[in-house]
Amino acid sequence: MAETAPSLKQTLAGRSLYLVGMMGSGKSSTGRPLAERLGYGFVDADAVIEQAAGCTIPEIFESDGEAGFRAIETQVLSAISQRHSLVVATGGGVVTQLENWGLLHHGIVIWLDVAQEQLLERLRADDTARPLLQQPDPAAAVETLLSERRALYAEADLTVVIQEETPEQVADGIMQLLPTLLKDPTKSRRD
Structure with a gap:
């Protein structure tokens, strides 16, 4: 039986959840309802980067x-x-920097795995400026990035394969899967 949100939150003991995956995989749209269900705060790392830099991500790429x-x-x-007690939507390339993994592993890393064709559909429907896709063939760019990053994403603590589920359904699925990763220390003492 799945844990209720309050007992799951207690079992998490403040560990943050880091959502990783390709651009367009739904990290931000899934992160908000997931944070709400857990009673956690939500952080979109890209928004924090823009705030810290005082400019947009495309402007950072252009200048630096x-x-x-x-x-x-x-x-x-x-x-x-x-x-602590955050759900963090990371940028798609956060996994490419080795030092980031030490930071990510302060919490639980969850890969939102979306098929390449579905990613392309989502990215075409989204008007967000994505510097790594500013190429003559964005589909080839997505394919290259996915092939370079797939093994890195697979290092996550939990992989959630997404088909046609809504962000709310994905958040519910994560809530059901999280207890499989976590062991309540009070239960093991009683065994």
Whole structure:
């Protein structure tokens, strides 16, 4: 039987949840209802990066390149990881920097795994400026990024394969799957 949200929150003991996955996988749209169900705060790391930099992510890429953006992303992730009881929607490339994994593992890492064709549909329908897709063939760019990152995403503590589920349904699924990762120390003492 699935744990109720209050007992799940107690079992989590303040550990934050970090949602990873490709751009368009639904990290922000899933993170908000997931945080609400847990009684956690929600943080969109990209929004924090823009706030910290005082400009948009495309502007950061334009002025400092991807390396400059990744440096700011790591600084922001480091600050976020000092807090607890958060659901964090990370940027799609956060997993490409080895030092970020040490920060991510302060909490539980959840990969939102969406098929490439579905990602392309979502990205075409979204008007968000995505610097890594500003190429003549965005579909090829998505394919390349996904092939480069898939093994990194697979290092997550939990993988959630998404088909046609709504963000709310994905959040509910995560709520059902989380107890399989967590062991309540009080139960093991009684065994």
